[in-house]
Amino acid sequence: MRRLLLPWALAAIVFVALPYIVPDYYVGLVTKMLIFALFAMSLDLMIGYVGLASLGHAAFFGLGGYTVGLLGLKAHVSEWIALPAGVLVATLGGVLFAFLALRARGSYFLMITLALAQVVWGIAFGWRTLTGGDDGLPGIKRPTFFISLADQTAFYYFVVLLVGLSAIALTMIVRSPFGLALLGIRESETRMRALGFNVWRHQFVAFVFAAAFAGLAGALFVYQNKFVNPAFLHVVMSAEALIMVILGGVGTLLGPAIGAGLIIFLEDFISSQTQRWLLILGIIYVVTTLFAPRGLIGLYRDFVARRSKP
Amino acid sequence: MSKGHHVRFAERAGARVVAGAIVAFSSASLLVNQAAAQAKPPIKIGFIAPTSGGFAPSGEECILGAKMYFEEIGYEVAGRKIELIVEDEQARPDVGLTKAQKLVERDNVQVLMGVVSSAVALAINEYARDKKVPLILSCDAGANELTIPGPLANPTLVRTSQNGRTPSAAAADFMMKKGWKNIAVLAADYAGGFDTIGGFGAALCKLGGKITQEQYPPITNNDYGPYVTNLDQKADAVAMFLPGGGGLRFIKQFVEMGLKTKLPVMDIYGQAVYEPFLPQLGDSSIGIYSTLHYSSAIKTPANEKFAKAYFERTKHQPSDNAPDGWVGAKAFADAAKAIDGNVEDTARFIDAMKAVKFDSPKGPIALDKYGQVIQSMYVRQVEKVGSDYVNTPVATYPNVDQFWPLSFEEFESYKYRYVDLKGSLTNCGKVLEKK
Numbered sequence: 001m002r003r004l005l006l007p008w009a010l011a012a013i014v015f016v017a018l019p020y021i022v023p024d025y026y027v028g029l030v031t032k033m034l035i036f037a038l039f040a041m042s043l044d045l046m047i048g049y050v051g052l053a054s055l056g057h058a059a060f061f062g063l064g065g066y067t068v069g070l071l072g073l074k075a076h077v078s079e080w081i082a083l084p085a086g087v088l089v090a091t092l093g094g095v096l097f098a099f100l101a102l103r104a105r106g107s108y109f110l111m112i113t114l115a116l117a118q119v120v121w122g123i124a125f126g127w128r129t130l131t132g133g134d135d136g137l138p139g140i141k142r143p144t145f146f147i148s149l150a151d152q153t154a155f156y157y158f159v160v161l162l163v164g165l166s167a168i169a170l171t172m173i174v175r176s177p178f179g180l181a182l183l184g185i186r187e188s189e190t191r192m193r194a195l196g197f198n199v200w201r202h203q204f205v206a207f208v209f210a211a212a213f214a215g216l217a218g219a220l221f222v223y224q225n226k227f228v229n230p231a232f233l234h235v236v237m238s239a240e241a242l243i244m245v246i247l248g249g250v251g252t253l254l255g256p257a258i259g260a261g262l263i264i265f266l267e268d269f270i271s272s273q274t275q276r277w278l279l280i281l282g283i284i285y286v287v288t289t290l291f292a293p294r295g296l297i298g299l300y301r302d303f304v305a306r307r308s309k310p
Numbered sequence: 311m312s313k314g315h316h317v318r319f320a321e322r323a324g325a326r327v328v329a330g331a332i333v334a335f336s337s338a339s340l341l342v343n344q345a346a347a348q349a350k351p352p353i354k355i356g357f358i359a360p361t362s363g364g365f366a367p368s369g370e371e372c373i374l375g376a377k378m379y380f381e382e383i384g385y386e387v388a389g390r391k392i393e394l395i396v397e398d399e400q401a402r403p404d405v406g407l408t409k410a411q412k413l414v415e416r417d418n419v420q421v422l423m424g425v426v427s428s429a430v431a432l433a434i435n436e437y438a439r440d441k442k443v444p445l446i447l448s449c450d451a452g453a454n455e456l457t458i459p460g461p462l463a464n465p466t467l468v469r470t471s472q473n474g475r476t477p478s479a480a481a482a483d484f485m486m487k488k489g490w491k492n493i494a495v496l497a498a499d500y501a502g503g504f505d506t507i508g509g510f511g512a513a514l515c516k517l518g519g520k521i522t523q524e525q526y527p528p529i530t531n532n533d534y535g536p537y538v539t540n541l542d543q544k545a546d547a548v549a550m551f552l553p554g555g556g557g558l559r560f561i562k563q564f565v566e567m568g569l570k571t572k573l574p575v576m577d578i579y580g581q582a583v584y585e586p587f588l589p590q591l592g593d594s595s596i597g598i599y600s601t602l603h604y605s606s607a608i609k610t611p612a613n614e615k616f617a618k619a620y621f622e623r624t625k626h627q628p629s630d631n632a633p634d635g636w637v638g639a640k641a642f643a644d645a646a647k648a649i650d651g652n653v654e655d656t657a658r659f660i661d662a663m664k665a666v667k668f669d670s671p672k673g674p675i676a677l678d679k680y681g682q683v684i685q686s687m688y689v690r691q692v693e694k695v696g697s698d699y700v701n702t703p704v705a706t707y708p709n710v711d712q713f714w715p716l717s718f719e720e721f722e723s724y725k726y727r728y729v730d731l732k733g734s735l736t737n738c739g740k741v742l743e744k745k
Contacts, residue, residue: 025415032408127501128729133501134404135453138432139461221404227442229403236402268408271398275361 090215478677
């Protein structure tokens with residue numbers, strides 16, 4: 001038991017100590033990594049555990065973000081209401097999308113989620129009086145929950161707390177009997193149906209959960225950036241999350257989180273070094289797909305398995 | 311992978327610790343680098359411009375323009391070396407903001423410069439204001455509100471490139487002088503489009519003209535046939551703002567349908583007759599009017615020298631982006647020189663920026679009290695010179711400010727902002743309604 005707890009304790013210490021070790025800029029960057037880790041984990045719930053690849057996940061990210069931004073900026077609502085409302089609106093968006101999209105499978109599901117997300121994007125882009133169109137909504141304030149989170153370090157701890165709790169919640173979901181049933185559905189829908197499971201209802205609940213966590217990530221990202229813009233719910237954002245999940249390792253939760261952190265770090269780091277950074281990122285993706293089809297986590301596991309053999 | 315949920319605790323956490331350690335180590339080594347700074351430190355400029363994606367050509371030209379000026383002065387001003395750190399904004403606001411944070415907090419730049427996308431400028435603006443870092447918008451980012459008193463105004467921001475409405479005002483004035491009073495307009499369906507065409511409509515109404523028809527094709531539109539067919543042919547002329555290749559396609563279909571001999575075309579901002587597009591348009595581009603704050607064919611010693619140097623490096627004519635970058639760099643250097651290189655004193659530096667006055671490839675440059683450039687507007691017409699197509703200036707509006715032909719007070723007295731006038735531009739009563 002002690003061996004199991006040690007790495008977690010170490011990780012906790014690193015996350016708590018980070019603002020004392022690294023300059024402000026990296027605290028901001030790690031905050032962004034954590035937020036995208038949550039976003040990627042929520043998408044992994046869909047891809048890895050339900051087996052439904054979505055190209056519209058950024059819609060929930062953006063719904064959460066726009067709700068928080070609009071309520072704070074236009075309605076001057078307290079953050080105690082705005083943040084939960086952001087998650088709630090994303091959840092309701094998830095309910096609506098699930099009703100429409102869960103009729104299809106495979107690439108058709110991909111297309112429907114893409115189309116639905118583009119509708120949300122179109123509204124954010126076109127409804128200028130409400131959303132500010134493609135200028136977005138600048139000037140959103142960081143929230144105050146007991147203490148002011150305007151300072152980057154304080155906000156970082158807030159994000160560590162919420163992303164940590166969400167990660168625990170997601171882990172509990174996928175390890176619960178419900179999560180096991182999802183895995184069963186991913187492997188064979190017909191068999192699970194024959195066993196008496198309501199396949200559609202399981203998928204529906206997982207879809208809504210994924211939307212809710214994506215909404216939380218989006219709300220946090222808006223607070224981090226202090227503005228919201230249609231780019232937050234664009235298909236590029238959805239595709240980026242998809243790459244994070246695939247790079248990290250589908251169906252592992254921790255893998256997508258690492259994939260998210262790594263991609264945010266690489267995008268920032270390599271693009272500062274060279275103008276050819278897109279080429280380098282592309283090569284990294286291709287190499288990962290070729291040599292680590294199960295993602296970085298898969299690679300790590302193969303490595304451990306090989307070493308433990310005599 | 312069906313055993314995905316059986317991952318052992320230890321290996322998950324192990325991976326997380328490794329990731330954390332990588333971040334910690336790499337940043338620690340960067341800290342050491344920063345400590346080794348010199349006694350008389352260089353001035354570091356963070357240049358934010360897209361070098362990937364659809365905006366990359368504008369970004370790269372703007373960067374080159376700035377580099378050409380810094381090379382002229384040997385990357386040195388008031389005894390301090392100038393260090394230019396270029397970051398790719400990718401025309402994505404969240405990326406632009408992260409890059410600005412990186413430049414200010416990690417590279418410790420004293421000044422931010424560049425920015426092509428207005429969305430990125432809006433995202434960075436607030437951050438620069440909070441950190442009190444001077445932000446010199448020297449590339450395309452033209453959102454009007456950034457330099458007009460209001461919620462977005464930023465005391466540490468100056469813009470040496472352009473704004474959205476002035477080329478529109480020049481277009482309206484020129485068309486009225488030509489006697490074209492009834493104008494059909496087309497603008498791309500996005501914020502920049504409404505801003506530009508709203509500015510045109512307001513100026514036209516003010517001068518006594520009238521918009522007879524508004525059309526808003528989507529920004530990614532490919533087929534302009536329907537818009538050409540719908541065009542109000544009783545109008546005296548067409549004015550349009552269709553950036554990013556849209557203008558090019560519109561002109562092609564406009565010419566194919568034989569309308570070019572019937573209706574003169576005014577291309578606000580010169581998006582269709584953008585220099586790299588002219589060879590594609592060929593003879594159909596001849597005679598098209600456009601308004602912009604630059605033309606490579608301006609006959610002044612400053613511009614002939616610049617255009618020649620630019621052509622030698624790139625083998626093509628500069629558009630407005632390279633001179634914009636050049637002017638931003640020179641304005642910065644002149645201001646830094648005026649305060650003995652002490653750019654860390656933000657308030658004095660911004661005052662010095664607002665006081666610069668010099669001659670440039672674009673014409674004479676000065677700044678107003680809000681930090682927006684006062685420069686010349688050119689009406690250009692495409693001509694064939696030898697085998698090349700050139701935007702030859704046919705009229706000049708020298709030294710116009712951001713509110714021209716209105717005053718600030720008059721500009722502020724109108725009830726509707728330009729972006730809110732979409733669909734009502736044909737109604738001059740509403741356009742000119744007072745608060």
